[in-house]
Amino acid sequence: MKLLIENAHIATPLGNEAVRGAAMGNICEIENAAILCIDGKIAYVGKREEMDLKAADGAEVLDVQGRVVLPGFVDSHTHAVFGGFRPDEFEWRLKGDSYMSIMERGGGIQSTVDHTHQASADELAAKTRWFTERMAQMGVTTVEMKSGYGLDHDTELRQLQVIKSLQEDADRKVDIISTYLGAHALPREWKERGTTAYIQWIINEMLPKVKGLAKYCDIFCEKNVFELDDTRLLMNAAKKMGFDLKLHADEIVTLGGAEVAAEVGAHSADHLLHVSDKGIKDMAANGVVATLLPLTAFALREPYAPARKFIEEGCAVALATDLNPGSCFSGSIPLTIALACIYMKMSVQETITALTLNGAAAVGLASSKGTIEVGKDADFAILHFDNVRALPYYVGMNCVQQTILRGRVVYSEQPLPLK
Ligand SMILES: [Zn+2]
Numbered sequence: 001m002k003l004l005i006e007n008a009h010i011a012t013p014l015g016n017e018a019v020r021g022a023a024m025g026n027i028c029e030i031e032n033a034a035i036l037c038i039d040g041k042i043a044y045v046g047k048r049e050e051m052d053l054k055a056a057d058g059a060e061v062l063d064v065q066g067r068v069v070l071p072g073f074v075d076s077h078t079h080a081v082f083g084g085f086r087p088d089e090f091e092w093r094l095k096g097d098s099y100m101s102i103m104e105r106g107g108g109i110q111s112t113v114d115h116t117h118q119a120s121a122d123e124l125a126a127k128t129r130w131f132t133e134r135m136a137q138m139g140v141t142t143v144e145m146k147s148g149y150g151l152d153h154d155t156e157l158r159q160l161q162v163i164k165s166l167q168e169d170a171d172r173k174v175d176i177i178s179t180y181l182g183a184h185a186l187p188r189e190w191k192e193r194g195t196t197a198y199i200q201w202i203i204n205e206m207l208p209k210v211k212g213l214a215k216y217c218d219i220f221c222e223k224n225v226f227e228l229d230d231t232r233l234l235m236n237a238a239k240k241m242g243f244d245l246k247l248h249a250d251e252i253v254t255l256g257g258a259e260v261a262a263e264v265g266a267h268s269a270d271h272l273l274h275v276s277d278k279g280i281k282d283m284a285a286n287g288v289v290a291t292l293l294p295l296t297a298f299a300l301r302e303p304y305a306p307a308r309k310f311i312e313e314g315c316a317v318a319l320a321t322d323l324n325p326g327s328c329f330s331g332s333i334p335l336t337i338a339l340a341c342i343y344m345k346m347s348v349q350e351t352i353t354a355l356t357l358n359g360a361a362a363v364g365l366a367s368s369k370g371t372i373e374v375g376k377d378a379d380f381a382i383l384h385f386d387n388v389r390a391l392p393y394y395v396g397m398n399c400v401q402q403t404i405l406r407g408r409v410v411y412s413e414q415p416l417p418l419k
Helices: 023-024 087-094 097-102 107-117 121-137 155-167 196-212 227-241 257-264 277-286 294-299 305-311 333-342 348-355 357-362
Strands: 001-011 028-037 042-047 062-063 068-071 075-080 142-148 175-183 216-223 244-249 270-271 289-292 316-318 379-384 399-407 408-413
Touching: 023 305, 023 348, 042 175, 075 270, 075 348, 075 357, 087 097, 087 305, 107 155, 121 142, 121 155, 121 408, 142 357, 142 379, 142 399, 155 175, 155 196, 175 196, 196 227, 216 227, 227 244, 227 257, 244 257, 244 379, 257 270, 257 277, 277 305, 289 305, 289 357, 294 333, 305 316, 316 333, 316 348, 333 348, 348 357
Parallel strands: 001 062, 001 068, 075 142, 142 175, 175 216, 216 244, 244 270, 270 289, 289 316
Antiparallel strands: 001 028, 028 042, 068 379, 379 399, 399 408
């Protein structure tokens, strides 16, 4: 299967690992470019006239008329497998109800856990598939999805099996990386025994069963949820069993999750609204990707994570949506880009790196995804525009005209006239 993209304005970071610090602003742009894709991989990138025409023999030709071609976006943090919805709770929050009073009225994570327990695998899969179609429309070609709404043996496994079945679907719209987040909250039935006993149960009973289903092990490291010692206990045990590691860290208060992420060798620490200066330095020194989730801060009316500080200290920053039914029911890539540029003061170029190569690094795929280079997967987001600056300029609106996953067009819309 061959696809030849012609008249492309390529804009891509370069390399097989996360880009750190000021270098995040370096984007390679090539106008009048051609991209040849063979069997889902990129076989040639560069000027049309320098291409070996024979190699393109028999290729389907896609003329993009000067439009921008980016690497497909990587949404490296979502909770897109869940039962139920929580719109009432959103309204209570707008009216000023506290977290505790929302829990008492039957909202909060327990509401999603109860609905997820009741949902069949087919019901969960149908809903998550709908989200993946929306993601593809916004140029996402790879997404990370977490379990964490079962918090028991069967439902956690069901969530992970749903993710696996979606990834095995030949007609899927996005590639999916799977994360086990059994340590999302302490389940009701474990209140008496406490967090450490629950973490021990996860280590002994769940991790061996989750092994073939999830690439990552994650934990909600937060005051009064799972604190630093529980986090170390789980992360070190998971690492020994061959899991790669992620942490929800320093979202609500400054606890030191970023420092622990550096200590245990996590691929990413995520949220980081209240990260300490030492946490930033430790993450930079140990190559932990800082995955920032501006939609959540926006939806909760919280301050944004200090993106500029991370970049100035030499960290690699990734951006993701945090799509989930509670704190942030949005998977909007356009709004993520707008918030990053307008409120977190990231440049357009840094934002592109954060949503492509650095997102790929945050899910361990930097050598196969995240840039437009020979040998990588042919995953692209083609914009309506011929200028990358349109991304934040068209505020909160979708700029993506076509999405290509492994050389296959998975989304296409009537193009906007260029003039
Ligand atoms: Zn999360």
